[in-house]
Amino acid sequence: MRDTWWKTVLGPLAAAGLLLAVAAPAVGPAGQAAAASTGGTIVDGLYEEPGNLNPILGPDMTYSQIVDTAIFRNLFMITPNGTMEPDLASVVPSVQNGGISKNGLSYTFHLKQNADWSNGQPVTCQDIYETWKVVTNPSVLAVTRLGWDDVTNVKTISPKVCEVDLKAPFPAILIDDFSGNLPGIIPYSVFNGMTAQQINTASFNHDPTVTDGPYMFQSWVPGASITVVANPHWYGPTPKEGTIVFKVIPDENSLLANAQAHQINTYYFAPIEQVQQLKAIPGAHVFFTPMAAWESADINFRNPALQDRNVRVALEMAIDRQAILKKIWLGYGVLSAADQPPIIWANNPKLKPYSYDPAESKILLNKAGWKMGSDGYRHKNGKTLQLVYATTAGNPWREATERLVQYWFQQIGVKMVIHDYPANVYFGTVLPSGKGWDLGEFEWTEGYDPAASEEQLYETNAAQNFGKYSNPQVDKLLKEQDTMLNQSARQAVLRQEQAILHQDLPALWYYTPDEIDAAINLTGYQPDPWYVETWNCYDWQLTQ
Amino acid sequence: MAARPQIEPAPPSALANPRFESYAHLVWRRFLHHRVAVVAAIVLLLIMLAAVLAPWVTPYPLGQPDLSAILAPPSIHHPMGTDDLGIDLFTEVLFGGRVSLTIGIFAALVAVVVGGAIGSISGYFGGLVDALLMRVTDVGLSVPLLFVVLLLSLLIGPTPVSIITIIGLTSWMYPARIVRSQFLTLKKRDFVEAARAVGMHNTRIILREIFPNAMAPLIVNATLLVGQAIILESVMSFLGAGLTPPNISWGYLLNQAQSFTTSAPWLAIFPGLMIFFVVLAVNLVGDGLRDALDPTSNQRQ
Numbered sequence: 001m002r003d004t005w006w007k008t009v010l011g012p013l014a015a016a017g018l019l020l021a022v023a024a025p026a027v028g029p030a031g032q033a034a035a036a037s038t039g040g041t042i043v044d045g046l047y048e049e050p051g052n053l054n055p056i057l058g059p060d061m062t063y064s065q066i067v068d069t070a071i072f073r074n075l076f077m078i079t080p081n082g083t084m085e086p087d088l089a090s091v092v093p094s095v096q097n098g099g100i101s102k103n104g105l106s107y108t109f110h111l112k113q114n115a116d117w118s119n120g121q122p123v124t125c126q127d128i129y130e131t132w133k134v135v136t137n138p139s140v141l142a143v144t145r146l147g148w149d150d151v152t153n154v155k156t157i158s159p160k161v162c163e164v165d166l167k168a169p170f171p172a173i174l175i176d177d178f179s180g181n182l183p184g185i186i187p188y189s190v191f192n193g194m195t196a197q198q199i200n201t202a203s204f205n206h207d208p209t210v211t212d213g214p215y216m217f218q219s220w221v222p223g224a225s226i227t228v229v230a231n232p233h234w235y236g237p238t239p240k241e242g243t244i245v246f247k248v249i250p251d252e253n254s255l256l257a258n259a260q261a262h263q264i265n266t267y268y269f270a271p272i273e274q275v276q277q278l279k280a281i282p283g284a285h286v287f288f289t290p291m292a293a294w295e296s297a298d299i300n301f302r303n304p305a306l307q308d309r310n311v312r313v314a315l316e317m318a319i320d321r322q323a324i325l326k327k328i329w330l331g332y333g334v335l336s337a338a339d340q341p342p343i344i345w346a347n348n349p350k351l352k353p354y355s356y357d358p359a360e361s362k363i364l365l366n367k368a369g370w371k372m373g374s375d376g377y378r379h380k381n382g383k384t385l386q387l388v389y390a391t392t393a394g395n396p397w398r399e400a401t402e403r404l405v406q407y408w409f410q411q412i413g414v415k416m417v418i419h420d421y422p423a424n425v426y427f428g429t430v431l432p433s434g435k436g437w438d439l440g441e442f443e444w445t446e447g448y449d450p451a452a453s454e455e456q457l458y459e460t461n462a463a464q465n466f467g468k469y470s471n472p473q474v475d476k477l478l479k480e481q482d483t484m485l486n487q488s489a490r491q492a493v494l495r496q497e498q499a500i501l502h503q504d505l506p507a508l509w510y511y512t513p514d515e516i517d518a519a520i521n522l523t524g525y526q527p528d529p530w531y532v533e534t535w536n537c538y539d540w541q542l543t544q
Numbered sequence: 545m546a547a548r549p550q551i552e553p554a555p556p557s558a559l560a561n562p563r564f565e566s567y568a569h570l571v572w573r574r575f576l577h578h579r580v581a582v583v584a585a586i587v588l589l590l591i592m593l594a595a596v597l598a599p600w601v602t603p604y605p606l607g608q609p610d611l612s613a614i615l616a617p618p619s620i621h622h623p624m625g626t627d628d629l630g631i632d633l634f635t636e637v638l639f640g641g642r643v644s645l646t647i648g649i650f651a652a653l654v655a656v657v658v659g660g661a662i663g664s665i666s667g668y669f670g671g672l673v674d675a676l677l678m679r680v681t682d683v684g685l686s687v688p689l690l691f692v693v694l695l696l697s698l699l700i701g702p703t704p705v706s707i708i709t710i711i712g713l714t715s716w717m718y719p720a721r722i723v724r725s726q727f728l729t730l731k732k733r734d735f736v737e738a739a740r741a742v743g744m745h746n747t748r749i750i751l752r753e754i755f756p757n758a759m760a761p762l763i764v765n766a767t768l769l770v771g772q773a774i775i776l777e778s779v780m781s782f783l784g785a786g787l788t789p790p791n792i793s794w795g796y797l798l799n800q801a802q803s804f805t806t807s808a809p810w811l812a813i814f815p816g817l818m819i820f821f822v823v824l825a826v827n828l829v830g831d832g833l834r835d836a837l838d839p840t841s842n843q844r845q
Contacts, residue, residue: 273803273804274803327611396802396803400629403609403629406789419701420784420788421698
């Protein structure tokens with residue numbers, strides 16, 4: 001009988017292959033067994049692709065934070081109800097429990113005993129020390145050094161207990177540097193011994209192999225997606241689903257189409273004009289969350305016309321902000337009297353938004369010497385009252401706002417020219433240069449502690465004081481609250497500062513819009529105004 | 545003995561009315577025979593007339609919002625519906641037509657003037673001048689037009705004048721090539737030699753003798769350029785680099801419609817249809833003119 005050799009050789013080989021495929025456990029890139037989660041894959045629609053995934057490197061992008069927060073944790077976090085809770089740490093330090101010295105110059109952090117990195121090594125004080133050294137290195141492209149550059153020393157008392165000393169009290173340090181990411185905490189085991197150049201260009205920035213969050217990095221297909229899988233070394237609750245794929249979809253219409261086709265499970269920061277369509281998706285839950293943010297139009301004080309407060313008030317009162325909120329934002333938001341929104345503890349509830357009163361606007365402009373000409377616009381000393389209004393291009397509700405503002409300004413004799421820019425050009429060049437705009441609209445989002453925002457936006461010569469507003473009284477109040485440890489005392493000072501900003505109008509105060517997010521076929525999704533959507537991604541679970 | 549050649553008798557109309565028929569009249573008569581082009585020309589004229597008369601024809605002032613009628617579908621009160629501020633779309637389309645057609649026509653004019661000048665100089669003088677100018681033209685044709693246009697718009701700022709200039713100065717290459725090829729042929733003709741022989745200056749030869757004979761294909765190309773310029777401006781606006789209110793165009797309206805394609809499709813349909821009809825009409829008129837100007841049936845003396 002002719003020997004069927006192929007059966008003899010290939011048969012056993014095929015059987016062995018089949019046995020291997022069935023019997024071998026699923027192996028991740030680190031050679032570890034996959035976490036004992038379900039096999040589900042959550043798809044998170046990302047409107048922007050992160051610049052990198054290093055929790056301390058710039059640029060400061062919300063969408064980088066979203067992915068970072070799934071894979072990195074900090075010592076503390078702020079829950080949706082505004083409470084600070086320990087995350088990597090085991091307790092929140094305070095003056096009462098001795099974790100903060102009475103003079104505010106020393107903080108003692110206790111790390112969780114079971115807080116480990118994804119390579120199995122424990123999170124220790126060495127990681128905090130390394131983070132401090134790296135962030136304060138002037139050659140490292142850190143997202144911010146605020147707070148960290150006040151640190152004089154990080155002492156290891158024991159591997160899990162460390163003391164951080166400051167040169168001056170900085171009550172916001174727990175919020176600004178030890179909650180959330182950007183900046184976050186980096187692994188000593190990766191960055192120890194690296195130069196600044198090596199840190200800025202490290203492969204870790206796009207391939208973070210050592211993480212400490214509920215998920216760990218698996219892969220990044222540039223322009224397409226970032227995949228993370230459940231981290232078996234995570235100290236918190238086991239993630240309910242094994243994988244999250246962050247799918248890059250840089251177009252809101254495409255995000256909507258993906259949501260409607262159930263191709264994504266989360267849609268973060270959905271635009272207001274898509275609300276009705278999102279609500280109509282079967283299995284979708286649309287969330288409206290008050291934000292720690294505000295929309296306003298910065299005044300450029302380089303324009304002499306805008307240095308007159310009467311003109312600024314006239315412009316504010318000529319805009320029917322309530323109509324914008326009701327008709328464009330469908331009522332999902334609150335009007336602003338100054339910058340701080342109602343959910344922030346520093347908000348001054350006694351301040352009321354300016355009323356819509358175009359008649360009063362005309363009186364104020366007349367008082368300021370701007371008289372109506374035959375061309376329908378106001379003139380003074382041979383000059384026409386013409387303002388350039390700038391904001392980000394491609395944003396439908398901002399475009400609607402500026403068209404309305406242009407119309408309302410025309411009614412009071414102010415000529416308005418619209419000039420929009422791509423976001424990176426607007427924020428990177430146009431606003432900082434102070435040229436090419438008189439009114440610059442944008443939204444500012446802040447964390448739980450508002451002091452950093454106030455100092456960056458309204459302090460004389462501050463980095464993001466684009467309009468060159470200056471009021472010595474505001475500067476004095478901000479410095480005063482900087483060293484206060486008592487929040488009530490700080491609140492009183494910041495409310496006083498708010499009252500000045502309301503009067504001065506360094507910006508036209510518009511409104512605080514609600515954040516709009518959608519979860520499709522997903523439970524456990526809960527927006528947090530103090531954090532990004534992935535703060536509790538371990539609780540997300542797919543439904544039918 | 546050789547056969548005498550047969551001579552066709554002259555048509556009776558020529559013998560009965562031996563008046564000389566001007567070239568322009570001939571072209572006009574031939575164009576009228578092209579029925580599709582005539583209909584297209586009428587449609588184009590009507591659209592242009594409506595745009596010109598927009599301030600008197602439109603039922604609402606331009607830019608006046610009505611926040612109680614946001615995204616209203618087409619109705620008796622608003623034949624084309626309203627936009628996201630309750631502004632009447634019919635009003636916006638007519639006023640937008642003024643801008644789009646102005647940009648289209650003048651941008652084509654700029655391209656034809658610049659291209660015609662370069663092509664005539666290049667074709668007439670030849671040699672090094674021709675080589676240099678044609679290399680410049682080749683470079684112009686090699687550069688991705690859309691990126692250049694977007695970049696210039698970002699740098700200069702989008703106003704009607706700047707957009708006309710940008711589109712015109714980035715579209716002259718094909719007219720230049722067309723005119724050059726005509727000049728290369730025509731400059732060798734006897735009438736040009738005769739003009740040189742009597743001492744006519746080069747500029748006069750180019751403008752008075754050769755150019756009128758080279759215009760036919762240029763005119764056809766100009767009509768096509770109008771359509772291209774309208775589309776290019778629409779693309780610029782669609783990508784956010786075009787005009788801003790109160791200077792709205794059909795492209796601007798299409799850009800605005802992007803966010804409402806499913807909830808308010810009329811915002812895209814009507815401006816889109818206007819662009820489609822105008823560009824189609826312009827192309828059909830161009831076809832008619834090409835046939836009317838066809839030199840093989842030219843009876844000019």
